[in-house]
Amino acid sequence: MPQTQDRNRQILLASRPVGAPVPENFRLVESAVPSPGPGQMLLRHIWMSLDPYMRGRMSDAKSYAEPVAINDVMPCGAVAWVVESNLEGYQPGDLVMSYTAGWQDYSLSDGSMVFRLDPNMPHPSQALGVLGMPGFTGYMGLLDIGQPKPGETVVVAAATGPVGSVVGQVAKLKGCRVVGIAGGPDKCAYAVDELGFDACLDHRLDSLPEDLANACPDGIDVYFENAGGKVFDAVMPLLNPHSRVPVCGLIAQYNATELPPGPDRLPQLMRLLLSQRIRMQAFIIFDNYGPHYPEFLAEMTPWVAEGKVKVREHRIEGLENAPQGLIGLLEGQNFGKVVVKIAD
Amino acid sequence: MPQTQDRNRQILLASRPVGAPVPENFRLVESAVPSPGPGQMLLRHIWMSLDPYMRGRMSDAKSYAEPVAINDVMPCGAVAWVVESNLEGYQPGDLVMSYTAGWQDYSLSDGSMVFRLDPNMPHPSQALGVLGMPGFTGYMGLLDIGQPKPGETVVVAAATGPVGSVVGQVAKLKGCRVVGIAGGPDKCAYAVDELGFDACLDHRLDSLPEDLANACPDGIDVYFENAGGKVFDAVMPLLNPHSRVPVCGLIAQYNATELPPGPDRLPQLMRLLLSQRIRMQAFIIFDNYGPHYPEFLAEMTPWVAEGKVKVREHRIEGLENAPQGLIGLLEGQNFGKVVVKIAD
Numbered sequence: 001m002p003q004t005q006d007r008n009r010q011i012l013l014a015s016r017p018v019g020a021p022v023p024e025n026f027r028l029v030e031s032a033v034p035s036p037g038p039g040q041m042l043l044r045h046i047w048m049s050l051d052p053y054m055r056g057r058m059s060d061a062k063s064y065a066e067p068v069a070i071n072d073v074m075p076c077g078a079v080a081w082v083v084e085s086n087l088e089g090y091q092p093g094d095l096v097m098s099y100t101a102g103w104q105d106y107s108l109s110d111g112s113m114v115f116r117l118d119p120n121m122p123h124p125s126q127a128l129g130v131l132g133m134p135g136f137t138g139y140m141g142l143l144d145i146g147q148p149k150p151g152e153t154v155v156v157a158a159a160t161g162p163v164g165s166v167v168g169q170v171a172k173l174k175g176c177r178v179v180g181i182a183g184g185p186d187k188c189a190y191a192v193d194e195l196g197f198d199a200c201l202d203h204r205l206d207s208l209p210e211d212l213a214n215a216c217p218d219g220i221d222v223y224f225e226n227a228g229g230k231v232f233d234a235v236m237p238l239l240n241p242h243s244r245v246p247v248c249g250l251i252a253q254y255n256a257t258e259l260p261p262g263p264d265r266l267p268q269l270m271r272l273l274l275s276q277r278i279r280m281q282a283f284i285i286f287d288n289y290g291p292h293y294p295e296f297l298a299e300m301t302p303w304v305a306e307g308k309v310k311v312r313e314h315r316i317e318g319l320e321n322a323p324q325g326l327i328g329l330l331e332g333q334n335f336g337k338v339v340v341k342i343a344d
Numbered sequence: 345m346p347q348t349q350d351r352n353r354q355i356l357l358a359s360r361p362v363g364a365p366v367p368e369n370f371r372l373v374e375s376a377v378p379s380p381g382p383g384q385m386l387l388r389h390i391w392m393s394l395d396p397y398m399r400g401r402m403s404d405a406k407s408y409a410e411p412v413a414i415n416d417v418m419p420c421g422a423v424a425w426v427v428e429s430n431l432e433g434y435q436p437g438d439l440v441m442s443y444t445a446g447w448q449d450y451s452l453s454d455g456s457m458v459f460r461l462d463p464n465m466p467h468p469s470q471a472l473g474v475l476g477m478p479g480f481t482g483y484m485g486l487l488d489i490g491q492p493k494p495g496e497t498v499v500v501a502a503a504t505g506p507v508g509s510v511v512g513q514v515a516k517l518k519g520c521r522v523v524g525i526a527g528g529p530d531k532c533a534y535a536v537d538e539l540g541f542d543a544c545l546d547h548r549l550d551s552l553p554e555d556l557a558n559a560c561p562d563g564i565d566v567y568f569e570n571a572g573g574k575v576f577d578a579v580m581p582l583l584n585p586h587s588r589v590p591v592c593g594l595i596a597q598y599n600a601t602e603l604p605p606g607p608d609r610l611p612q613l614m615r616l617l618l619s620q621r622i623r624m625q626a627f628i629i630f631d632n633y634g635p636h637y638p639e640f641l642a643e644m645t646p647w648v649a650e651g652k653v654k655v656r657e658h659r660i661e662g663l664e665n666a667p668q669g670l671i672g673l674l675e676g677q678n679f680g681k682v683v684v685k686i687a688d
């Protein structure tokens with residue numbers, strides 16, 4: 001069931017997951033392609049993005065964004081062609097990145113959260129990763145909150161993912177020692193051999209706390225938190241005085257249905273922050289740093305073009321395979337930025 | 345046993361407390377008054393300071409400062425006269441604030457962590473409080489990390505203490521709504537009637553969570569954390585998006601001997617930080633902000649002189665009563681900045 005010109009396939013949230021999402025939480029429906037009203041344009045999606053934050057939107061727990069309503073289209077960003085436009089400044093044939101596209105073939109847009117792309121860019125799907133929200137997240141969180149100095153030790157989890165790989169590679173460009181954490185020996189080898197990390201540790205091994213201590217003989221100055229769970233547990237005892245902890249995600253916790261058993265370590269964390277004078281700051285990239293997007297692109301685009309920042313994508317074919325793609329992403333089955341090709 | 349000219353009374357750490365300190369953890373000894381060597385001066389202490397951080401120094405747990413060794417003099421800052429000086433720039437009769445004085449009548453100093461005071465200043469003991477480390481802590485933590493904006497809601501515990509009273513009064517001067525938390529109705533009335541807080545809540549009441557929610561109808565934008573424990577528990581659900589949490593102390597936790605029972609709320613706190621994009625940053629005032637001390641004094645000194653920032657001291661007479669003073673401070677028995685008068 002490929003993309004057509006007259007039907008709009010959509011994947012809806014059918015029910016809220018308890019723990020890890022399952023295929024039954026999603027439903028594929030079809031409807032007519034919508035028509036743009038005044039001030040709107042119609043977008044045809046080519047590449048859609050899958051990202052960990054989507055798990056949060058499937059729940060109705062309080063979070064930074066409203067939950068997706070049951071029977072609403074699942075949210076995502078997409079690279080898209082403009083098909084019709086009643087919106088000044090956009091014409092059919094324009095290539096754009098829309099952050100409000102959704103898991104579907106077509107969407108209407110009023111131009112908000114839409115960025116124009118060069119229609120000749122060699123790899124448009126990079127607008128979903130290294131040059132889009134995940135790359136921007138890694139770049140700004142590292143540089144603005146992390147404030148890495150040459151010679152400092154930076155630790156990042158999900159090291160081969162689109163955020164972690166940018167954090168680590170930018171930290172290397174800034175002269176830091178970089179220790180990654182990833183799931184399995186292949187990802188760890190890639191982080192060291194291809195991305196240039198100084199070390200990368202397998203979080204599946206029980207020896208992670210000792211391995212991390214050995215890999216960070218001078219402690220940790222910046223821990224870029226995109227994991228949570230046992231990775232953070234291993235990091236805590238190694239945090240140096242005046243260390244910085246940008247927090248952009250907690251993928252290891254997203255499927256949890258209850259808090260872990262005691263003791264309650266909340267007071268312990270507060271005491272650690274105080275004793276080490278730690279700055280811990282969470283951020284949502286466009287919410288905190290939206291106006292910095294052009295400067296990010298100005299620095300990152302040449303780095304990618306020159307191979308100073310390397311990119312790996314995990315490509316999935318077909319909109320109908322997006323649910324399984326997200327389920328796998330939350331289990332760490334992907335190797336690189338997950339993108340779904342839904343049309344040519 | 346008052347101060348004399350030839351004997352130096354000292355209070356030593358006799359043993360490490362388990363839980364709350366007891367009198368047996370301290371020992372009073374006497375020795376000869378020391379003589380200053382080259383580059384040193386002899387200080388005679390007039391007012392000494394008691395502060396919550398001292399509890400931490402009595403333990404050998406990892407913290408931002410080295411623990412006091414058994415049989416070492418307990419640490420404190422003091423207002424002192426220079427008695428003898430082999431140190432350029434200081435002469436007998438100079439009045440100084442020394443942050444390395446210790447619980448004793450006399451100390452030697454090489455001038456480090458010593459600040460000159462105006463010998464005619466009306467209330468020299470204020471150099472231990474509103475114009476010293478606690479006031480500086482409240483001022484910088486609120487303004488630099490808290491970044492309060494007019495109309496925002498600022499919450500601070502230990503509201504009548506030397507840090508909390510400065511946080512609240514400076515926040516009022518900056519146009520914020522200020523809600524204090526203190527122990528008992530007298531302190532709460534003082535915070536509202538004298539210090540000008542918009543509200544002050546009694547943390548001894550079981551209704552604290554509801555009381556705080558009612559007092560903060562627009563949520564909390566800045567929570568100045570100097571308490572920990574159940575105050576922080578009540579604050580967490582009210583923290584607004586982009587709120588800031590400067591962390592300077594955790595007095596409610598200092599006497600704890602073990603972690604509370606579960607569940608483990610550490611992942612919950614991380615999730616809260618992320619969902620509300622909170623900045624939480626701990627600091628130790630001279631460690632983080634030492635060079636800003638003159639600008640702090642330049643702004644705070646006239647505020648105090650003009651009565652825009654009001655000051656309350658809890659005065660104890662006699663060095664020998666310092667141990668009980670610290671024990672009481674950790675139980676919240678003081679009402680205002682605790683200072684010990686040890687000589688005229």
